[in-house]
Amino acid sequence: KNIEKEDNLVILASSDEAGIYAISSKNGRRLFITGHPEYDKDTLEKEYLRDKSKGIMISIPSNYYPYDDVTKKPAVTWRAHAYLLYSNWLNYFVYQTTPYDLKRLSEYAEKRNIDASIENKISKNHNAQQKVIKTENNKKYVILSASSNNVQSEKIFGDLYDNTLNPEMPVISTDYKSYDGIIRARKMVIGLLGYGVVGKGVFDLISKREDMEIKYVFDRNEISSLGNKLTHDIDDIINDDEIDTVIELIGGMEPARTYVERALNKGKNVVTANKKMMASHYSNLSSLAQDKDTMLCYTAAVGGAIPWIINLDRASRVDSVTQISGIVNGTTNYILSSMHSKKWSFEYALNQAQKLGYAESDPSSDIDGADICNKAILSANIAFGIDIKHEEVPVFGIRSVREEDIVNAEALGYQLKIYANAIKNGSDTSIWIEPVFIPRGSIEAGVQDNFNLVSYYTEVTGKESFYGQGAGRYPTASNVVQDCIDIIYGRKLLYNDSMTKANITNDIEYRYYVRCSKSDSFINSVAEKSESGYFITRPVSVRRMHEWAKKDNEKGNIFFASIRDG
Secondary structure, eight states: OOHHHHEEEEEEEEEEEEEEEEETTSSOOOOOOOSOOTOOOOHHHHHHHHHHHOOOOOOGGGGGGGGOOTTTTTTTOOOOOOEEEGGGTTEEEEOTTTTHHHHHHHHHHHHHTTOOOEEEETTTTTTHHHHHHHHHSSSSSEEEEEEEEEEETTHHHHHHHHHHTTSSSOOOOTTTTTTOOOOSSEEEEEEEOOOOOOHHHHHHHHTSSSSSEEEEEEEESSOGGGGGGGEEEEEEEOOTTTTOOOOOOOOSSSSSHHHHHHHHHHEEEEEEEEEHHHHHHHHHHHHHHHHHTTEEEEGGGGTTTTTTHHHHHHHHHSOOOEEEEOOOOOHHHHHHHHHHOOOOHHHHHHHHHHTTSSOOOOOOHHHHHHHHHHHHHHOOOOOOOEEEEESSOOOOSSSOOOOHHHHHHHHHTTTEEEEEEEEEEOOOOOOOEEEEEETTTTTTGGTTTTTEEEEEEEEEEEEEEEEEEOSHHHHHHHHHHHHHHHHHHOOOOOSSOEEEEBBBOOOOEEEEEEEESOOHHHHHEEEEETTTTTEOOOOOOEEHHHHHHHHGGGSEEEEEEEEOOO
C-alpha cells in the first residue's frame, strides 16, 4: 500500500504469489527487485515446510493454500519464464540462481544475440560482484546471482542502484505511456486466425509495432496483399515453434474451439474476441491454459474497446462484486435509440444498422439476445467465479418490439433498452437478459447509437460504469492488441483460479410492462394496471416472467420489459 501511494515509484511487475517484485523510480534510472518472480506456489510450500521443520517461526501465506491448509496442494501454480530475466527495462538484474540454470540462460541469450554477461559463483563475494558491475558496463545486460548468507545484501543492492545512476551507464527506458511492465528482449511472434473486419484491424495495429510480429495469417480466402504470410493450413501455425501467441478471430464455435485447444496444448498463448466460444467453454479452456502454463486472454470479447473485462477482474480480486448490469450490444442499442429519437420502425432501424455494418445479414444473435447472453455469462464467470451454462440463462430479445411500445414507454416517462443482468446474493445467482424501461433522465437512457454502458456494483466501492463503442474494427482490435501487450509484460490474465457450479434462482422481482393480444390466467393474476393494449404488473420474479413469456411467445405476439425505477 505504501508503494502504491509513492508518486516517485512505478510498479513494473507483480503476481499473486510473489507480490510486487519489480519497481522503478519514476525517472527510470533506479530499479528495485523486491521479491522472487521465479517462485511458484509449490516452491513456496516446500520452503515453508523446510523452515517449519527447523523451528523457524513464519506466518502462513493464506492466499497460497486452499482453506489455509498447507497440507493441501496450492490451487494454482504460476511460473515465470526465463525470458522475464531479460528486459529492455533492466541494465542490471540481480536474481537467485535457483531454480534457473545459468547455462540455459546463456544459451538463450546467445541464440537470440542478446548482449548479456551472466556471472555465477559470486553470490557470497561482494568484491566479485562489484568487479563485474564495473568491468562489464559495456554489456547491455548484466545478470548476477543474488547475494547469499553472510553478506550485507542491502549494501550490494545499494551499489547496484548507485551504478544505475552513473550518467555513463545506459538509461532505462522511460516510455511509461506505452509500457508499464517487464518487456521481453525478443519480439512476440504471432499466428493470426481470421482476416475479417477485426482481423484486418489487428493486422494493421501490430504492423506498426516493434515488439510484435505476425508470421502467418490463417484464412480460407485468397488475400493477395498478405503475400507469403497467408496460409490455408492451420498446422503451419500450430506446429511452428517460433510462434508463441495465437490470436483467434474466426468467431463461432467450431473450428475456433479446436484450434484454440490445439494452440494451448502446444504451449502457445491465446488471445481471442470469441464471446460465444468463451461463454460456452470458459472453464475448460481456462483450466487447460493453467495446466499448460500459458495465457488465455479475451478482453475484447465483451465491450469492444471498453476496458470492461480487465477492470471487472481487478475489482473482483479486491472486493465482492454483487451485481452486473447494462447495455452491452451496440446493434440493439442503435435500433432502440433510433426508434425513440427518429421514430423509425423496428424493421427500418434494423435495415439501417445492417447498412452501417452494426448488424449482420442474419441479425438473430443480436436481436434475440444471444450475443448479450454470451457477454453476461463471461462477465458473471469472472465477477462471481461460477460456471454458468447457456440453458440456465433466460433470454428475451427485441425481435417483437413495435412502435407502440416506444410510445407507451415515453408516455410512462421511460426509455426502452435491453440489458444484461447478473446478481449474486450469497450462494444464489440471478442472471437473465431482457428489455427494460429506465427513467428518461438517467445516464443509461442517454446512451445513443451503437454505444455501450455497463456497470458493476461492489460491496465497498459501489457502482462503477464503463462507456464507449462496443464494436467496430479498430475499437475491438485495440483491446486484442492490448491483451498481447499484457502477455509480453507477463501479466497473469487467467481471471479465475477455480470455478464453482452456479445455483441459478432468478428470484429477483420487478414490475413489468406487458403487451399481448389478450390476457390469460397468469396476466390476470399479476396485473396491477390495465391500459389499452398493455398491462403493468405488480412485482413478479424474473423466473416466472420468462417462463410465461417462453410458453406464450411461441405465437410471437407479446413483448415485455421490466420497469427499473431505482
